[in-house]
Amino acid sequence: MLRKARDELIRKLNHIQSLLQVIKKPPDDKIFNLKSPNLQILKSLITLHLLLITVTTFSCRERVTPPDIPPYIPPIVLAVEDTSCTDAFIRIKTTKAFDGGVLQLRREGSTKVEITNLNTQLDTLVIDEGLLPKREYKYRAYWIVNSTAVDSSMELIVRTMDTTSHDFSWEITYLGDGGNSMLYDVAIINDTLAYAVGEIHLKDSLGNWEPTPYGLAVWNGRELKLRKLFAQYPGVRSLSLVRPRGIFAFSEMNIWFADADVFWWDGKSQLLKVHQVVNTILSSGQYVNKLWGSSTSNIYAVGYGGAIAHFDGVRWRRIESGTDVDLTDIWGSPDGSIVWACGYYDDKVGTYLFKYNGIKWELAYDGSYTEFILRDDSISGSISSVFTLNKRKVFLATNAGIYESTSNITGKAKRISFTSS
Template sequence: MLSHFLKNKIIYMKTKTMNIFIVLLLTLSFLSCNTNEPENNDKPVLTVEDVSCTEAWLKISNAKGSLITLKRDDKEIMQFKLTGTDTVVLDNSLLPNKTYKYQVFRIQNPVSGIQVSATTMDTTSHNFTWQTFTFGNETSVLFDVVIINENNIWIVGEIYKKDSLGILDPVFYNLARWDGNKWTLERVYYYYQGSYSLAHLKSIFAFSNNSISLGGFFRSNGDSFESIPLNISFSSEVNKIWGQGSKDYYIAGNNGNIAHYKDGFWQKIESGTTSDLLDIYGNEQNIFIAGYRDFKPSALLKVENGIIKKIIEDENNLFNYRTDFISGAIYSVWLTKNKLFTTTSFDLYRSDLETDGKAEAIWKGAPQDWGMISLRGNDVNDIIACGAFGRIWHFNGITWKKFNELENNSDRLYRIEIKGNICIAVGYRYENGIERYGLVRIGRR
């Protein structure tokens, strides 16, 4: 009897007309000519787990021990034997914006499951038009951005201006706001223990349209600001914020610093790493943190019940580009539904939320043409990334587009955000190798 038992593997099978990946949640063995295992007489259950523009994830349940035929649009696409409780099949040869009908059949003691439909996502448009703004003089830089709507955009950084005599004012602006017509520069002061100080803001996050966190230690309703004392040991500026509300959020910083603010109290979380933590993103059940620092291992962390789980922290793949494992310097994370996206110095990787580092590279270009350090998206078919040389890449679910008109060797973009049909990237531009200006790119489609 020819059979192969595998656990937690991905099996690649080539059928008559298509390629299919089978992800085994428990154990799967291939169809064999002879078997002594008892046949399951229950009716197999097929459910659609997820779709992209070209893929459908289908879960087969209630079929342990059964020989199964899977059909798409009444055509058999494969046969296999299940020895596990649940098996997820990835059909990756589909067309965008099309509905397919799937059904599973048990071969022995024949019985069919209920037919289910899966409609793939449509692609999104690459057709952004761009507007560019520069801010400040000589030593200015912009670090982060949040989009409330197209007429309400907030950016934090350090913007230095010259006075009427051409002398640089040492007191910088740390907030710029767009109202749909013009930018307004502001200074936000931090109040702590009876005194005010001008805040160095590197991060901003909007919990809602009228609840915004700046640096993790300010809260704004859009009109006024309230200081939140960061009364724990946090030896770093706050690089990034993520949370579910103004009373429950996380901050990440350099040297492995992580803290959790909940219901008025701060709690320091031990990360177990000394890498600089550059990005944090999550949902109700999953929170991921990305980090990298020169001459240190790159890190991908996950918060589970208030405790850090290290997914990656090693130097083995820092300079070794792999398409099946998250490799390179890890800069940014973003997730939607049950997919994690991680951008590194090499590529953009897609994985499930329980990954141990295994992932699929979805850009797969020459690493020197990549250079992305920040990513965000509307969905799996609408992802945007920015980074070195002012580059911005967009993924529409099938193809990538680089906006060549934006590339400039003097530019570096730190953060990007997208909301609906507007995206904004921020960073800086060097002039003459000395002067540095805050840089904003706004894309609309």
């Protein structure tokens, strides 16, 4: 393209040169009288040619695209994962492995966490506790070598949550007429619909105990209504009474119960649909206690003897847990990528928390050492229930209280007591 422009430029210059030679002819040639209109026209043509040459030269110049500058990737990245009134959950990531030194997380210039193992890329969640409600805090991470900051992250601003009024009003309702009535689990659909399951014993009008207990209590926003649950197994003429020990509800028309086997209810039918897992998917004695699912095609069931089963929307399959402890509860993150299960032995020491990471189940925490020790800063007691709202935090219920911990659980946790001690 440049060569063609150059050849065109040379041609036009040669043409102008020939015109200039003509202009230099003797003035006796009347055609080229300096005052002749023809000469003025010729000058205008030459000026126009020069202008066209200039425009052509610059318009034909090849444009060079500057190279793309890769975006800057900081070696240390901070991100706030969650906050409460007094805590900040901060994720620290490194985009490269550092050669020696330590990594410090500082709040307002004061070191809060120091990490020494920097031979591999880091991705960890830390909790900064003891903050004040409704306050703004500034964090920055530094790579320190020989007491000198070699590199750092960008500044991270974290705002803690405000407190509530704590003006709660509780109303206690008793179900049943005694007789060892028990509630084992609850599922809340909304503020006007909730379910509680268990064994609720009532007396008839003559004061005699009814022969079978009620298994379901339904809260409609005004009162609790009791209902007996029945199911019919294939090939069996008589009905089976269902006394659920667990319930999980996706909606008022999609409700699942656990009572050794698994049962499904549409919220209207007289009979529950049976999903038989005992002696088919699970071994004899492995009875289902609790259920959890992220969708109707991703449901987990846990129970006695380390029982874990999974439902993909079509069929159930057994999952090896690697334990024989009685699993008492299960819960997972909303997307189902992390699932927790917990349990303890009735006849010997041993309480455990298990975690499913999307690939396999593994032991996340062994609480046997602190099962009979009360601590406020670490998990203690027999772990009987587990709950989470996201992938970052997990709540555990034990006979010592409720504990809040991060998902990369090491035993460190904050006790939220439900007793006076």
